[in-house]
Amino acid sequence: MWGSRRDRDRSAVVCIACGESLPREDAREYDKEGDRWSRRDKEFEYLCKECYRELSHQPRGDLEELLTDVETAAGGDSQEAYVEAYQNEVVRRYGEPEADTEDTEGRSD
Ligand SMILES: [Zn+2]
Incomplete structure (x- = not known):
């Protein structure tokens, strides 16, 4: 079969911090609920690597x-x-x- 190799997920996502669009596979998922493993019907938001690195990992209180x-x-x-x-x-x-x-x-x- 020709061309049956599935495309990788190349859809673009937009970094929620700087608004840059980038390939989804290069983005970091950001889950506002802080639970990336529970994927029930969720839409993740994305951060580019730059912004992910700058993201504060300090506790955000409650x-x-x-x-x-x-x-x-x-x-x-x-x-x-x-x-x-x-x-x-x-x-x-x-x-x-x-x-x-x-x-x-x-x-x-
Ligand atoms: Zn960004």
Whole structure:
């Protein structure tokens, strides 16, 4: 058979950090849930090698966990529900954000 050799995965992906597009096989998968081994219906995001190297590997607190919980709480209904759930959850965990009085109060004259 001719030409039956399967093409390697040459589809291009875009680095989420710098926006450069590169072949998927050269990219690093980035899973926002931090679990690259659980692949259920997930779409991975990609980073180019440069950005991957610069990626902070410091712990990010519980932000990722928070986002995942919020997604569950919001039930995936809508972006609006998600944002609302996120805000509620942040307030629940960390308290009301401190208002930037200069911006929100207007001029104080
Ligand atoms: Zn990049």
